Amino acid sequence: MSFNLEDAISKYRHFELNPTYVFFGLVIFVIYYWWESTRLKNPSRLPVIGRRWYELGNGKAKQRYLDDCLGLVRSCLEKHGDAFYLYTDSAYRLILSRKYVDMIRNEKRLNFIKAHAVRMDNGVKGFEPLASMTSDKRIVHAVAKHSLNRHLGTFIQPLNEESDYAVRQVLTDNPDYHEIMLKDCVWRMFAQIMSRVFINDKDYYRNPDWVHASSEYVELAAVAGFELRRFPKWAKPLAAPFFPNCRKLRSILHHINTLLKPLKESLDQQGLEDDPKSPLEFLYKQVRSQSEELGPMLIALCLVSYDGGAELFTHVLYSVLGNDQLVKDLRSEIINVVGKEGGFNKNALQNLVLMDSALKEAQRLHPESVLMLQRIAVEEVVLPDGLIIPKGTPMMVSGAHMLDASIWPDGDKFDGYRFYNLRKKADPSVSLASYNFTSTSPDQFSFGHGSQACPGRFFASYMQKILLCHVIMKYDASVTIPEEGASFQRGQSHVANPGLKARVRRRQEEIQL
Structure with missing residues (x-):
């Protein structure tokens, strides 16, 4: 019997859609799509820690992560071994x-960049600088690699000059003890100094309006981003307008772009002198055809440098200033090393080994995050031990061992001499580089590790040391720790308490810096 298409079609000419069938069909489709999109790919059959069988949704699992990420990760490592899936702030991660x-x-x-793109609030108005950080162009990464690292020595003098100016502006020349909010002061100093490095235009780096706006944006971006973590990616642009911090963030970014307008116009009309070491020139060359991207790119640089650098320096200050003997020994080292060199240079900064130890110890005890080496698998990866990481899997590595007493004696306490002493006791056949602040290893990888380690860590070391020299040599200070502690955990993040206060007074430094 031959097939007649017309007869087949005629059977359905009077077919009517039943609304009930349509409704249940859509419900089944949505449930199936949701199940497929959230189904965990787990070919290695690893333990999955998150929602308990009696819980609806992932809200409780997320709250456990936010309340005590470090304790949760430690417990999971002890119970489940070296690899497991954990529900974090928005998804399961390996x-x-x-x-x-x-x-x-x-x-x-x-991939590191793509992993951050998943977590960042790309597509939300006001968060454009974060999108710049995770762009495939990797411009922010390139600035550190090509402008900062290749010309490190040329930044020593401007860092020194602006550190001197910043501490005098923020901590003042008052010879009597006066109280300051420590974290706020550190952020202001970093905003001042990094503006000198990135823009090198007095209309900006000596402009209180620019310094305040750029630092306020960086601080508020973290808070506003944290508020949006409760929403899936598609819902964030819809939810953001209802949050005051998100609205304020948009307003600050608009103000920043207004401040940068004369700079953009000047660059478009006159260009820049050929200065390969200038981060601003490098940025402008990358975005010349789209000069509206210059503002977000500059703020992205600020985000990277202020957020991690200022946070670490706050931890360094309250840790160091709490030990009078360490302050005394650091001053002695500065006098002997910097004084002998006649000022700051590469050799002097490399030979501040006790200071280097104190910086590395503060970073060990107070890493920016409990979970580090954030990556996402762009293809399926099979590790040497057979562990399979499926394509699309977000992953992180635990840094809980950095506080482990089995690796570091008294690992939960700050010992500014720790790496200084390890360096002195090291076997002559062992490289001392592993004890450097900028070095990375499986024991300490706050700067990352391997081919995707932070390219700006060498510049960060210079800046931290120069600024710490100015603070320690020019000021007597003591820090008051709030009842809730000097720092706290917020999910995986390790945050210095904004309520930290210090009493400071100007002292006469033994050498001119």
Whole structure:
């Protein structure tokens, strides 16, 4: 019997859609789509820690992560071993122990930039600088690599000059003890100094309006971003207008773009002198055809430098200033090293080994995050021990071992001499580089590790040391720790308490810096 298309179609000419069937069909489709999109790919059958069987949704799992991420990760490592899935602030992520650090260090299929793009609030008005940080162009990364690292020595003098100006402006020349809010003062100093490095135009780096706006944006971006973590990616642009901090963030960014307008116009009309070491010139060359991107790019640089650098420096200050003997020994080292060199240079900064130790110890005890080496698998990856990481899997490595007493004696206490003493006791056949603040290893990887380690860490070391020299040599200070502690955990983030106060007074430094 031959097939007649017309007869087949005629059977359905009078077919009517039943609304009930349509409704249930859509419901089934949505449920299936949601299940497929959220289904965890777990070919290695790793433990999954998150929602308990009696809980509806992931809200409780997320709250446990936010309340005590460090304790949760430690418990999971103890109970489940070196690899497991954990529900974090918005999704399940593969968490690995330090055992895997060297296995993944140079694995290009585990991508750092794309992992951050997933977490960042790209597409939300006011968060454009964060999108710049995670762009495939990797311009922010390139600035550190090509402008800062290649010309490190040329930044020493401007860093020194602006550190001197910043501490006098913020901490004042008052010879009597007076109280300051420590974290706020550190952020103001960083905003001042980094504006000198990135823009090098007095109309900006000596402009209180610019310094305040850029630092306020960076601080508020973290708070506003944290508020949006409760929403899925598609809902964030819809939810943001209802949050005061998100609205304020948009307003600040608009003000920043207004402040930068004369600079953009000047660059478009006159261009820049050929100065390969200038971060601003490098940025402008990258976005010349789209000069509206210059503002977000500059703020992205501020985000990277203020957020991590200022946070660490706050931890350094309250840790160091709480030990009178350490302050005395640091002053002695500065006098002997910087004084002998006649000022700051590469050799002097490299030979501040006790200061280097104090910086590395503060970073060990107060890492920016409990979970580090954030990556996402752009292809399926099979590690040497057989662990399979499916394509699209977000992952992180636990840094809980950095506080572990089995690795670091009295690992929960600050010891500014720790790496200084390890360096002195080291076997002559062992490289001392592993004890440097800028070095990375499976034991300490706050700067990342391998091919995707932070390219700006060498510049960060210079800045931290120069600014710390100015503070320690020019001021007597003591810090008051609030009842709730000097720092606290907020999810995976380790945050210095904004309520920290210090009593400071100007002293006469023994040498001119």
